[in-house]
Amino acid sequence: MIPNKKRRYAAGELIFHEGDFGDCAFIVESGRVEIFMEGPVEKVCLNILGIGEIFGEMSVIDGSPRSASAVAVEPCELIIVSREAISERIEGADPIVRLLISMLLNRMRVANQSAMNAKRIMNIDDSEEVDKTGIKSLSKASLSDQRDAVLEKMRLESELKQALADDEFQLHFQPIKNLKHNFITGFEALIRWNSPTRGLVRPDMFMSLAEETSLIVPVGRWVIDKACECLAEMESAVLSSLAPRPLYISINISGRQFSDPQFFNYLTRATKANGVHHENLKLEVTERIFMEGPNAIHAIKKCRSLGFPVMLDDFGTGYSSLSYLAQFFVDSLKIDQSFVRKITTDSRTLAIVKAVLKMAEGLDIPVVAEGIETEEDFDMLRKLNCGYGQGYLFSRPVEFQKAMELLFEDLRVGYAG
């Protein structure tokens, strides 16, 4: 980074001119500086700045030309703040913060322009053609499409907060089947947002935004509570059936939830409050979590030590999965649907799935194949001795009541068979 320097200016010396490229900002160390615009007849003073004030930063931040000129009113000493020193910080900032800054700057430029026009109207020359509004968007180009995307994100974020307050989220459940014996062994809980304006929204549309912000923590807690509530009903349905057997709900946990210091307390409190067994609440984490370093691994170990089984989701799509698998235990693997989709049509994919199944067998962990859509996928996976599967072939994710119907039906068939 170029160090900030000082420079002296003599009285009346021009510091920069309107329209110049903004390569630095200035802080007044001593003396006074006038910011002005050239009027048609004479210059219009916008401001007089004194010790400790900054100027010239606007065009450095948003890359627009200088919108006014600056001149030393008296001998001045100015600290020169380099473009790098400013832009490094701005570029590192959140995109929403960057957008807000550029919108504010735009507003300030418009205000300057209006002030200038107002002074022109008051001071001078009636014959002059004046744009009385003075409203001219000076950096519209730089605020382009990106702005719409960021604004939509901000809108969505505030709607999500409201959705949480208004209880608009739902959990849907997709059965996970034992492929060999064809019965339901558990359900994956998948969040939906029942928005009054957007309709039923799938998580791809909002969970990544929730993960970017701290919203993931309250949304994740909502999922934990709801899943435990539903699991309690399912556990008692299974227990009161004629052929009781273990049944679980798996919930998706994103890495950021582990940075909530209350995560484990919350999880154990929720299971206790609903009287459900830890071993029946599985936590699905994706391989991406390993990118977050040792804390994530520590968190996974902690989940297991508290008795919550951990399932590695989307297996095969992330990084370093094999080295991590050697370093710590997970309780099951989920083969990503991108593999399952091609298992009957692509021999290379089939070879990879076979290798994953072989590896899991060696590690003694069960495998769930996700995204089973056709009888052919199902037959192939059964032939390969893949233990478990889920997919549209069996059922799409459904509302809780429908999931209970599927479970009751399955328990009856299981008993009869």
Ligand code: C2E
């Ligand atoms: P995922 O964990 O990989 O979930 C599986 C996704 O595949 C689900 O999409 C499910 O509806 C879909 N799916 C299941 N079977 C089939 C099939 O046979 N064919 C096809 N084409 N798709 C199938 P969904 O519900 O839209 O969820 C998308 C992602 O959103 C999930 O991927 C998960 O990463 C995330 N997500 C969902 N619920 C939660 C949640 O409560 N918490 C967190 N952190 N993430 C969640």
Ligand code: CA
């Ligand atoms: Ca999942």
Ligand code: CA
């Ligand atoms: Ca998955």
